[in-house]
Amino acid sequence: xxxxxxxxxxxxxxxxxxxxxxxxxxxxxxxxxxxxxxxxxxxxxxxxxxxxxxxxxxxxxxxxxxxxxxxxxxxxxxxxxxxxxxxxxxxxxxxxxxxxxxxxxxxxxxxxxxxxxxxxxxxxxxxxxxxxxxxxxxxxxxxxxxxxxxxxxxxxxxxxxxxxxxxxxxxxxxxxxxxxxxxxxxxxxxxxxxxxxx
Numbered sequence: 057x058x059x060x061x062x063x064x065x066x067x068x069x070x071x072x073x074x075x076x077x078x079x080x081x082x083x084x085x086x087x088x089x090x091x092x093x094x095x096x097x098x099x100x101x102x103x104x105x106x107x108x109x110x111x112x113x114x115x116x117x118x119x120x121x122x123x124x125x126x127x128x129x130x131x132x133x134x135x136x137x138x139x140x141x142x143x144x145x146x147x148x149x150x151x152x153x154x155x156x157x158x159x160x161x162x163x164x165x166x167x168x169x170x171x172x173x174x175x176x177x178x179x180x181x182x183x184x185x186x187x188x189x190x191x192x193x194x195x196x197x198x199x200x201x202x203x204x205x206x207x208x209x210x211x212x213x214x215x216x217x218x219x220x221x222x223x224x225x226x227x228x229x230x231x232x233x234x235x236x237x238x239x240x241x242x243x244x245x246x247x248x249x250x251x252x253x254x
Contacts, residue, residue, distance in 0.1 A: 102152020175216015
């Protein structure tokens, strides 16, 4: 099984970085072929170019890293994303990854008559791990959990992913070492399930 894992946090020594390492380690221990990507460390540029948005003449990217990510997706069975909740959104680097990598003809196509998307990826399963300093009650009652909408309603179904698993670890800033150890074990269990649930 081939799984691509993406970290979107500028500090690799953050708890997000620890979650990413735990997921990658667990997947590899279970025999998965893992493409592990720390988007900041790899120098990914989230800003789209004019050529990439020119659908009239055919969108095109000259960015080798974008092309590498797109080519890799053709062989991926599952995706995993690790990122914090910043203003109810993924960090800009991951939003840019979605916009630049999951493009028409690579990740989806639109039906000419209905305008409905059809996913082009073979990926059918995804895991999203988020960190937050917002309580569950406030996230649900005040904000409506915008990250759930982004991943489970907007992005992943659009490219054909039907099985979307998400876990939010909260609140991180005031968490104890024991709590973080428990969360890391839970992240490993969720990663293991990506491989086991075939």
